[in-house]
Amino acid sequence: MSDTSEEERDFEEQLRELLSEDAYTIRPSPAPYPRIRRQGVVERRRRVAVAGAALVTLAAVPVGAFAVGGGGTGVADTATTPSASASPTPTATPSPTPSGPAGPATAEQLRDGITREQAVEGLHKCLAWERENVAMGARDSHLGKADEYRIILALNSTGDLNAPGDGIWVVAVKEQPTQIRLACNIKDGEASGANISGGSDRQPDSPPVVADINANKLYQQSFLNKGNWKLPFSWGFIGEVDPTVAKVTVSYGGSTSEAVLDHGWFAAAGTLTEQVTRNPHVKGYDKGGKLIYDSDEDETYQQVQ
Known part of the structure; x- marks a missing residue:
């Protein structure tokens, strides 16, 4: 065996010893309990996040992932001049029809000139896309009609x-037999991915x-764009409320x-x-106007992007 081969073998053995030592000496910082609990909740739920072709090309990189823990006080925004949406005026919720889903409670939930017909068409395309691209795989589709x-x-x-090309988001919910929240991205008239x-x-x-x-899908751009977002940016934010909540501000x-x-x-x-x-900073109020929720006080809510 040549001297060069012996030297390479000695180097490899030394490298393995060093890596072995590092494996015992390096310790990750302990995560706060709320973050651990929140992550456990996520892992117990059935969650599917499917992206379009552009996202698939970067599947090995966890870009734009939602950090589900966090706490502490809020940090001041750098932005100071974005437009705010007008306060909504409640209207009657349309009943579902055989051809499509129920519409939202107010017209203000259809943003940027998107019509109900366009939103319904987008949902139909998204469900068809999911059946074709996901249900043919390891699991059956349980998304329903x-x-x-x-x-x-x-x-x-x-x-x-991360995902080039503008389009629209359509967010829809299904309560029975199991609650499902579906956010579908439509580009060039076709479904390009779903969360x-x-x-x-x-x-x-x-x-x-x-x-x-997963609300961050609606109010953030890709981590790759951090510090250089494309503007203006139309954002959305969703979540659940219990019956004690009469008003939410974002x-x-x-x-x-x-x-x-x-x-x-x-x-x-x-x-x-x-x-x-x-x-986003979220506050909830009861019928008497009392503040009963503040995301700045919620240890499970991530304050900073």
């Missing part, structure tokens, strides 16, 4: 470095207002808008014109 859903939000989507949550985020000890665990980028309460859900939206660093 479009007329079992209620649309709670529709707004423009902004393409970014699906099965089961409620609410737990027995949850606060009266619970932000949807502040984002220096502006505050009142969310719509829609059959146990809240939905808010607005427009950013400058980059932000803080996640």
Whole structure:
């Protein structure tokens, strides 16, 4: 055996010893209990997040992932001048029809000029896309039919470095037999991906207002765009409320808008014109106007992006 081969073998043995030692000496910082509990809730729920072709090309990189823990006080936004959505005027919720889902509680939940017909068509395309691209795999589709859903939000989507191309988001919920929240992205008239949550985020000890665990899909751009968002940016925010909640406000980028309460859900939206660093600030009030929830006091809510 040559001297070179022996030297390479000695080097490899030394490297393995060093790595072995590091494995015992390096210790990760302990995570706070709320973060551990929140993560456990997520893992117990059936969750499917399917992306379009552009996202698939970056599947090895966890870009845009939602950090489900966090706490502490809020950090000031860098944005100061985005537009706020107008306070909604409640209207009667349309009944579902054989051809499609129920509409939202108010017209304000259909943003950016998107019509109910466009939102319904998008949901149909999304369910068909999911059946074709997911149900053919390891699991059967349990999403059901479009007329079992209620649309709670529709707004423009902004393409970014992770998923190029602008389009629209359609967010719909289904309560029976299992709660499903479906956020579908439509680009060039075709479904390009879906984010699906099965089961409620609410737990027995949850606060009266619970932000949807994947709401960041609607109010953030890709991590690859951090510090350089495409603006203006149409954002949305959704979550669940219990019956004690009569009003929810969402502040984002220096502006505050009142969310719509829609059959146990809240939905808010607005427009950013400058980059932000803080996640939306959420407050909930009871019928008497008393503050009963503040995301700044919620240890399970992530304050900073």
